[in-house]
Amino acid sequence: MWEYTDKVKDHFLNPRNVGVMENPDAIGETGSLSCGDALKLFLKINKNERITDASFMTFGCASAVASSSALTEMIKGITLNDALKITNDDIADYLDGLPKAKMHCSVMGQDALRKAINSYRGIQIMEKPGNVVCECFGVTDLEIIEAVKENHLKSAEDVTCYLKAGGGCGNCLERIEEIVEAAKAEA
């Protein structure tokens, strides 16, 4: 708790928009019990593709709850196109920052939001592209490369903080390090 910002504490202790929504127009789910955190996001969307209401159910640590709460506040009243522009960094910034080891909580928010919007628009989400590197959390090489480039990650440890990859058994850490080095060279 001592390393969380006041905003994170506030959104954890007084989460906004908690609960299952009746008759939602879209649902986005991410995470799982085995991962240690999961988010189920509910959206009401009007005919102009504007988000009129949002709520969430979250299993996870304080920053997972706070990220979910922040996300629902950020997206209420905006259009789906604008919502798609929200990145995990925006969610973290809204909370005045997250500890590095907890950045994956904000990634979870972005992921659930995209899934909800895609399902609303009837876009089939294809199997994740690329090859699975982290078996524990099902993270692919392409996801790692994207995260490294977008967030300027420098090490396998950074990747674990953002994507959880390598945070389970740790067997893939050397492979992640290789991918990070290659992606850094490309960037």
Added chain:
Amino acid sequence: MNIVYTDNNATTRVAPEVLEEMLPYLSEYYGNPSSMHSFGGNVGRKITEARAKVADLINADPDEIVFTSCGTESDNAAIHAALEVNPQKRHIITSNVEHPAVKNTLERLQKKGYTVTFAPVDTGGRLDTDLVYKNMSEDTALVTLMWANNETGVIFPIKEVAKKANERGIIFHTDAVQAVGKIPIDVKDSGVDMLSLSGHKIHAPKGVAALYVKKGLKFSSFMTGGHQEKGRRGGTENTASIIGLGKACELAKGHFWEMDKRVRQMRDYLERQLLEKIPSSSINGEIKNRLPNTLSIGFDAVEGESILLLMDQAGICASSGSACTSGSLDPSHVLMAMKVPFESAHGTIRFSLSIYNTLEEMDHIVTVLPQVIKRLRDMSPFWKNQN
């Protein structure tokens, strides 16, 4: 707000009697115990007294006690010594629920070419002793097993395994950091060769610990330096803390009854009440063979850090079985080794009591925790409303 401190397996408060004993050696009696003058020599005499008290707690001889800086150093020193005096042997046996002080040290040795057998535990946290015995060979330099587990409190059959190791001429070390002071320990009866204990788990300050080294056992120092500790551990003694550790051991010896009766009753009361008041909760580790102060309890469909932080709002200090931090996002290796389902492993909380706790404090936890769990379950996508 009053603090209810139930995280004594993490660290303990320094007993007032311990602090009182130490203070003069942090102020007027600052001499070096190795000095020839009597000003230093008087401090040396107090260290001799402390050594005798530490020895007395575990039925060792004073000469068998080596003071160190922490439990981790004691473990490292023991492992180092066992390998140094048996350079031709390249195999070590341990369990898969050890403290990182042993686990990570052995994993590093694996990378250096040693073979390490990590014996599994069952769902109750009980050691597969048959597997330990089967793997003992001519090449085995060391068997190292914790006496009691820091997360679940489950106690390993140390005497039985030490005997088998002795018969095979294999050095046996035990990390008894969580057991010493909580249950009676007799090094002579148990037949261990080396034993680690730590001050701050038994109401002495942080930064002081000891390694028991059985008389006659070949030893090679981990920390090379001066002649201190009979050449077994170089470095000027942490005098005040060693004197504090001596006092803490003396006090612990007088508290076994209270640990076994009052503390155990408080723990059992807390356990019963929580199981009764919170649905879908379960105990980790076999119920009977546990330290009297430790309770590891899992709550389905909620996450440990959130529980801890909400309890923190009510002044309750405990710890969780999940370490949701960088590099370790899985629940603890101990719970995973016991095959505790993810559902409850992520929501596991460890309460560890001391003689300073009261029944009123247990009632405070029993009042607060059901509300905390309900609040988190109400926002959990995995909680099925059972009404």
